[in-house]
Amino acid sequence: MTTLNRRSFVMQSLAGAGAVIGAGVGLGAWPVLAVAGNAPLVQVVKDPSCGCCGAWVAVLEQAGFTVETRHADNDALYAFKARLGISPDLASCHTALVDGYVIEGHVPPADIRKLLDTRPDAIGLAVPGMPFGSPGMGPESERDAYDVLLVGRDGKTGLFAHYPAA
Numbered sequence: 001m002t003t004l005n006r007r008s009f010v011m012q013s014l015a016g017a018g019a020v021i022g023a024g025v026g027l028g029a030w031p032v033l034a035v036a037g038n039a040p041l042v043q044v045v046k047d048p049s050c051g052c053c054g055a056w057v058a059v060l061e062q063a064g065f066t067v068e069t070r071h072a073d074n075d076a077l078y079a080f081k082a083r084l085g086i087s088p089d090l091a092s093c094h095t096a097l098v099d100g101y102v103i104e105g106h107v108p109p110a111d112i113r114k115l116l117d118t119r120p121d122a123i124g125l126a127v128p129g130m131p132f133g134s135p136g137m138g139p140e141s142e143r144d145a146y147d148v149l150l151v152g153r154d155g156k157t158g159l160f161a162h163y164p165a166a
Helices: 006-021 051-062 074-084 109-118
Strands: 039-046 066-071 094-098 101-105 124-127 146-151 157-163
Touching: 039 051, 039 074, 051 066, 051 109, 074 094, 101 109, 109 124, 109 157
Parallel strands: 039 066, 101 124
Antiparallel strands: 039 094, 094 101, 124 146, 146 157
């Protein structure tokens, strides 16, 4: 039996995801775990017409991340999420990869940095749905309460950060 670590899991997932998404988005040739400057490269897969995904990308770029974006239709995007271990109840409108972790939805940049600093043994982080006031989803000063979840390798989640309503 082969044991996968985070790096090999993501590498194998992306190789398979390239086959799943393949036509039209070119993920099969996407470099994995690249680093740009001082911040790891964030690779985002999203629907081409989703404005809030673009707003989240802008928030990440303002926070110093370098971001590459690929487009996929809904069916391909959800197949990609499933391949990476993101269940439908954790799903949001976009999925990102950063330094061996999956980032699902409107995760704040500070939580991505904390994840990368602490390096827990997990798949990554998720903000299920599209909570108003999360990064890219409207003004933080008017936000709804939401949680950032740490997604374990077994699919179970735990609280990583909580943002109260503003």
